[in-house]
Amino acid sequence: MTTMETDTRARDPQRSRAAILKAAREEFAAHGLAGARIDRIATRADLNKRLIYYYFNSKDDLFLSVLESVYTEIRSAEQRLRLLEMDPTDAVRRLVEFTWHYFIAHPEFLTLLASANLHHARHLERSTRVQEMNSPVIQTLGDVLERGRKAGTFRGGVDPVQLYISIAGLAYFYLSNKYTLSSIFGRDLMSPKAQAERLGHMTDVILGYVLRT
Amino acid sequence: MTTMETDTRARDPQRSRAAILKAAREEFAAHGLAGARIDRIATRADLNKRLIYYYFNSKDDLFLSVLESVYTEIRSAEQRLRLLEMDPTDAVRRLVEFTWHYFIAHPEFLTLLASANLHHARHLERSTRVQEMNSPVIQTLGDVLERGRKAGTFRGGVDPVQLYISIAGLAYFYLSNKYTLSSIFGRDLMSPKAQAERLGHMTDVILGYVLRT
Amino acid sequence: MTTMETDTRARDPQRSRAAILKAAREEFAAHGLAGARIDRIATRADLNKRLIYYYFNSKDDLFLSVLESVYTEIRSAEQRLRLLEMDPTDAVRRLVEFTWHYFIAHPEFLTLLASANLHHARHLERSTRVQEMNSPVIQTLGDVLERGRKAGTFRGGVDPVQLYISIAGLAYFYLSNKYTLSSIFGRDLMSPKAQAERLGHMTDVILGYVLRT
Amino acid sequence: MTTMETDTRARDPQRSRAAILKAAREEFAAHGLAGARIDRIATRADLNKRLIYYYFNSKDDLFLSVLESVYTEIRSAEQRLRLLEMDPTDAVRRLVEFTWHYFIAHPEFLTLLASANLHHARHLERSTRVQEMNSPVIQTLGDVLERGRKAGTFRGGVDPVQLYISIAGLAYFYLSNKYTLSSIFGRDLMSPKAQAERLGHMTDVILGYVLRT
DNA sequence: TATGAATGAGCTTTCATTCAT
DNA sequence: CATGAATGAAAGCTCATTCAT
Numbered sequence: 001m002t003t004m005e006t007d008t009r010a011r012d013p014q015r016s017r018a019a020i021l022k023a024a025r026e027e028f029a030a031h032g033l034a035g036a037r038i039d040r041i042a043t044r045a046d047l048n049k050r051l052i053y054y055y056f057n058s059k060d061d062l063f064l065s066v067l068e069s070v071y072t073e074i075r076s077a078e079q080r081l082r083l084l085e086m087d088p089t090d091a092v093r094r095l096v097e098f099t100w101h102y103f104i105a106h107p108e109f110l111t112l113l114a115s116a117n118l119h120h121a122r123h124l125e126r127s128t129r130v131q132e133m134n135s136p137v138i139q140t141l142g143d144v145l146e147r148g149r150k151a152g153t154f155r156g157g158v159d160p161v162q163l164y165i166s167i168a169g170l171a172y173f174y175l176s177n178k179y180t181l182s183s184i185f186g187r188d189l190m191s192p193k194a195q196a197e198r199l200g201h202m203t204d205v206i207l208g209y210v211l212r213t
Numbered sequence: 214m215t216t217m218e219t220d221t222r223a224r225d226p227q228r229s230r231a232a233i234l235k236a237a238r239e240e241f242a243a244h245g246l247a248g249a250r251i252d253r254i255a256t257r258a259d260l261n262k263r264l265i266y267y268y269f270n271s272k273d274d275l276f277l278s279v280l281e282s283v284y285t286e287i288r289s290a291e292q293r294l295r296l297l298e299m300d301p302t303d304a305v306r307r308l309v310e311f312t313w314h315y316f317i318a319h320p321e322f323l324t325l326l327a328s329a330n331l332h333h334a335r336h337l338e339r340s341t342r343v344q345e346m347n348s349p350v351i352q353t354l355g356d357v358l359e360r361g362r363k364a365g366t367f368r369g370g371v372d373p374v375q376l377y378i379s380i381a382g383l384a385y386f387y388l389s390n391k392y393t394l395s396s397i398f399g400r401d402l403m404s405p406k407a408q409a410e411r412l413g414h415m416t417d418v419i420l421g422y423v424l425r426t
Numbered sequence: 427m428t429t430m431e432t433d434t435r436a437r438d439p440q441r442s443r444a445a446i447l448k449a450a451r452e453e454f455a456a457h458g459l460a461g462a463r464i465d466r467i468a469t470r471a472d473l474n475k476r477l478i479y480y481y482f483n484s485k486d487d488l489f490l491s492v493l494e495s496v497y498t499e500i501r502s503a504e505q506r507l508r509l510l511e512m513d514p515t516d517a518v519r520r521l522v523e524f525t526w527h528y529f530i531a532h533p534e535f536l537t538l539l540a541s542a543n544l545h546h547a548r549h550l551e552r553s554t555r556v557q558e559m560n561s562p563v564i565q566t567l568g569d570v571l572e573r574g575r576k577a578g579t580f581r582g583g584v585d586p587v588q589l590y591i592s593i594a595g596l597a598y599f600y601l602s603n604k605y606t607l608s609s610i611f612g613r614d615l616m617s618p619k620a621q622a623e624r625l626g627h628m629t630d631v632i633l634g635y636v637l638r639t
Numbered sequence: 640m641t642t643m644e645t646d647t648r649a650r651d652p653q654r655s656r657a658a659i660l661k662a663a664r665e666e667f668a669a670h671g672l673a674g675a676r677i678d679r680i681a682t683r684a685d686l687n688k689r690l691i692y693y694y695f696n697s698k699d700d701l702f703l704s705v706l707e708s709v710y711t712e713i714r715s716a717e718q719r720l721r722l723l724e725m726d727p728t729d730a731v732r733r734l735v736e737f738t739w740h741y742f743i744a745h746p747e748f749l750t751l752l753a754s755a756n757l758h759h760a761r762h763l764e765r766s767t768r769v770q771e772m773n774s775p776v777i778q779t780l781g782d783v784l785e786r787g788r789k790a791g792t793f794r795g796g797v798d799p800v801q802l803y804i805s806i807a808g809l810a811y812f813y814l815s816n817k818y819t820l821s822s823i824f825g826r827d828l829m830s831p832k833a834q835a836e837r838l839g840h841m842t843d844v845i846l847g848y849v850l851r852t
Numbered sequence: 853t854a855t856g857a858a859t860g861a862g863c864t865t866t867c868a869t870t871c872a873t
Numbered sequence: 874c875a876t877g878a879a880t881g882a883a884a885g886c887t888c889a890t891t892c893a894t
Binding site: 457458459460461537539540541542543544546547550551556557559560561564585587588591592594595596597598599600602603604605606607608609610611612613623624627628630631632634635639 | 670671672673674750752753754755756757759760763764769770772774777798800801804805807808809810811812813815816817818819820821822823824825826836837840841843844845847848852
């Protein structure tokens, strides 16, 4: 009779862990590591504060777990791009578009990255998981560049790491500093039109660089 | 005989204010707004903690003052570039190099910018000073682009704001995320060689975009 | 064996709350709202300071809770008087005596009342509990006065609110200003003889007023 | 040419002292001793904070000076009443009215009195001035009561100190607790009508007591 | 697994007071 | 007489964390 959930509030470890992680991601993204509050995370997750320590040990460890989950997600999204099956020019354009849209859809990623770097990535250093993920996208991008070069459409000597960082940088600076930039330039940088223009500009810049003239 | 400083430990308001501002800039840059400690700022400035409130009223107001001072500095450095007197291509190259070297020489600027944006630039909104500085570099850059276009060396239709953001973004992402990037790519991004390569790459990307093919 | 308090130092929320409330009453009574110290309240209650905020949120809220508890007590004492069952003259005399002895036994009440009024009763305004208690003693006193008038012993037209305030006022001024009054008149106002004389005087004044001549 | 006030902001010690005293009276009356702020007193007086210490030595001493000035004023007002020249019944009525109106016109007196007593009148104990003023009104009131008794209109055995305290108490409790009383009784105690009623009631109570029946 | 109660250390801010001129 | 600059002590309050069940 009493078997199975007697309580609507489930004793479901998986779910509790996930709820904490989700709440923590939002909280860290919104306030940074130092500004985040364990209390607010517990409230957001609708769980007791003590559970956070039960599952994640400390605020710092929780932060690391959030970083790992966020990296795992972006890496897996990158791998779904299937750049290897595309024409090189299309593949580069696709990567620019993906980066742009991913950053817009996942604004937490940007602030979490900033937080991680503010702390000199000391959290990541402790993580084996993140190191292992080691961005296979770089290899993929290298392959795309090589194919383009062989086909005569791309210039040679392009370092895929540099290019990858540049693509991200063009999107990242615009989006992560949109508040100060809007304030200084007196422009709404996030209107649909402005977004389209930025993506167009980014594509022009990157293709202007890789394409042989 | 009684002329001039009789005591090095000043009853010198100018100096006290400046000492606090300098210490605060370092502290906010190193720890973010939430992570910064008023006590440490006082210690760094070698002044009584109470004096910080005497001069700056609150932690938030102090943070705003730091932002203002930081913006004032970069704007005045930009104005010393004299881009208007240069050949367009040289001017663009000069701006890329300046941005790169300025960010390296002033790493606080990067983290302070991130902090300001984490707080949705609510500090800057309150500042009339920053709004007024409104980046005259944009006008200058617009002028350079126009001169290049007229001379037939630059492509047309380039938005100086987009270009300015792109130049900054190429440097910013690399430098402000150097810890996570180094960790992920397993490369030292700050070796002299790596630095030179990055600047070369940035210049290629930007010139590859603006130069007519 | 394991039943009942295993530890005197309680993990007993009821007790903790009550201990804080008691200590706070003493502290606020002795020093006023501004002069009261949260630290001293914690020490008096032999509890961690943080717990005060855990249960009462802020110094102001704690003060309100103290006021509420103090009002609840005096109202419940008033209701135990059973004035309705007494001869009108005895009832009035009883109320005068009760007021006098209650103020002497609960000197905190007087200073807390003064503090509440110094702050323009802004705390009470936020309290629904106090408003509701609305002094049923007034209705009782009105009934007593009416019975006395009908019996021909009391004068008519006496407002029970005015009378209630007068009875309290005769005791309150004497007791709450006993220090300055003693200093100015050079008399010990709190000797047993002085106390008896004051109560006699008060009774004479009030009965001299209500009794028909 | 340069003799006499060269500066509009007068170096006028008398005036400065008086300005501080006035500002302090308001501040202490509004916030109590602990709640009063030296800074606000300086601002109210439009003078430098340091001057307060120059003239009054400390916050406590300033509070004492305020008490002394307040007592001096009420004593001198009492002496202008000329009760000795009046018919006894008129004199008592006059004293009731005076007390009522004085308390209404000088609300600071009430809160300052409460503050002084909260601190167990330790300030007054140090004051020789206040002791000396020793309320000559008591002697006057004794004389009035004696004349009434001899004329057959007043009852005998009335202690002038008790009566004086009672008169003050009837007014004081009503006025100094008007905020809590209004809140509890849901009545505006300070409307012109309510004021007139209270004075009528007070006069009835006091005369009902002293007049022979 | 889950939770309410409890805590020590430390945070920003305030305050009366003093220094130096 | 008058003032701006400076300070030590402490205040209210917060925070990550642990205890006890």
